[in-house]
Amino acid sequence: MRILITGGSGFVGRLLCQRLHRDGHRLLVVSRTPDKARQHLPAGSDIRARVLDFSDESPEAIVNLAGEPIAGKRWGKAQKTRLVESRLTMTSELVTLCQRMPTPPGVVISGSAMGYYGDQGQNEVDEQTPPNDEFAHRLCAQWEAAAREAEHSGMRVALIRTGLVLDADGGALQKMLPPFKLGLGGRIGDGRQFMPWIHREDLVRIIEFLLERESLDGPFNASAPQPVTNAEFSRALAQHLNRPAMLPMPAPVLKLALGEMSRLLLTGADMRPRRLEGAGFTFNYPTLDEALTVILGR
Ligand SMILES: NC(=O)c1ccc[n+]([C@@H]2O[C@H](COP(=O)([O-])OP(=O)(O)OC[C@H]3O[C@@H](n4cnc5c(N)ncnc54)[C@H](OP(=O)(O)O)[C@@H]3O)[C@@H](O)[C@H]2O)c1
Structure with a gap:
């Protein structure tokens, strides 16, 4: 298949592109910096700077992952606008491209996140759970709605409400490892907030599953069937590194340091992949222990 991918140079996109290339698909990748992206992408990938640069191609499927990193900078007003606009602009350009094509692609798999649900306390959350209205929810809801515009062109749209993606060479784990390796890790706040997570390989397998x-x-909750609380996550990570996890990060300190963005770490949702499991998807890494064993090699 010819597959158009936005965010192909990113943490998830890089592995996705490797797998799709290995399976014989032709990759059309949108990147703001094609020369830089080329270093991370399989040979032969067609990389262009804008979605509409692909008007002369006819992708058969689209995977939409691009967007300003959610935890990159404090959520001031300008940064919030960047978080939203980067995703909406990219997604609406994809919809425009599809509208211009005589035969639109069959499917769009578009990003979203556990943040769709907002803070859910100790509730078990599936795809039917009503969201808590807060910035993360509004960001994901707008991103999803923009992608669903493709349905008007007769396309199938699947939305992946993604948990924290884990692997060795990037994402949240790369940021957490240095303090934990020094024995300076610990739970955040009271540690009871849920941290739905997923091994990067399973997320790529989910995208392939939804393409097929x-x-x-x-919407599909894209996180492992056994989520953990932040305290459980911290304990497991410390155990795998043979270090203590004794230094909790008090919530007020984090709020002071990160402002509203601290909600990413202090709140969560006990998110379950109900629809994926119902559709027959099986996880290679259903437990955090299995995922950390393979990621950390111990
Ligand atoms: N990683 C996670 O734990 C996680 C969890 C939940 C949801 N998600 C979502 O899943 C998607 C993929 O995650 P990821 O970790 O692979 O993200 P990532 O590594 O941050 O990569 C996303 C890609 O988006 C492009 N991008 C970055 N800033 C942009 C901007 N301002 N405007 C347009 N494009 C921009 C970049 O491509 P170029 O530089 O090549 O243009 C980048 O490679 C993201 O949208 C993320 O929000 C990720």
């Missing part, structure tokens, strides 16, 4: 299964559309 023509009956599947709408």
Whole structure:
């Protein structure tokens, strides 16, 4: 298949592109800096700076992952606008591209996040759970709505509400490892907030699964079936590194340091992948212990 990918140079996109290339797909990748992206992408990838630069191609499927990093900078007003606009602009350009094509692609798999649900306390959360209205929810809801515009062109749209993506060479774990390796890690706040997580390989497998299964559309919780609380996550990570996890990060300190963005670490949702499991998807890494064993090699 010819597959158009935004965010192909990113932490998730890089592994996705490797797997799709290995399986014989042709990759059309949107990157703001094609020369830089080329270093991370399989040979032969067609990389262009804007979605509409691909008007002369006819992708058969789209995977939409691009967006300003959510935890990159404090959520001031300008940064919040960047977080939203980077995703909405990219997604609406994809919809425009599809509208211009005589035969639009069959499917769009578009990003979203656990933040869709906002703070859910100790509630178990599936795709039907009503969201808590806060910035993360509004960001994901707008991103999802923009992608769903493609449905008007007759396309199948699947939305991946993604948990914290874990692997060795990037993402949240790369930021957490240095303090934990020094024995300076610990729970955040009271540690009871849920941290839905997923091994990067399983997320890529989910995207491939959704590309293939023509009956599947709408939102899918893309996180392992056994989520953990922040305290459990901290304990497991410290154990795998043979270090103590004795230094909790008090919530007020984090709020002072990160402002509203501290909600990413202090709140969460006990998110379950109900629809994926119902559709027959099986996780290679259902438990955090299995994921950390392979990621940390111990
Ligand atoms: N990683 C996680 O734990 C996680 C969890 C939940 C949801 N997600 C979502 O899943 C998607 C993929 O995650 P990821 O970790 O692979 O993200 P990532 O590594 O930050 O990569 C996203 C890509 O988006 C592009 N990008 C960055 N800033 C942009 C901007 N201002 N405007 C347009 N494009 C921009 C970049 O591509 P170029 O520089 O090549 O243009 C980048 O490679 C993201 O949208 C993320 O929000 C990730």
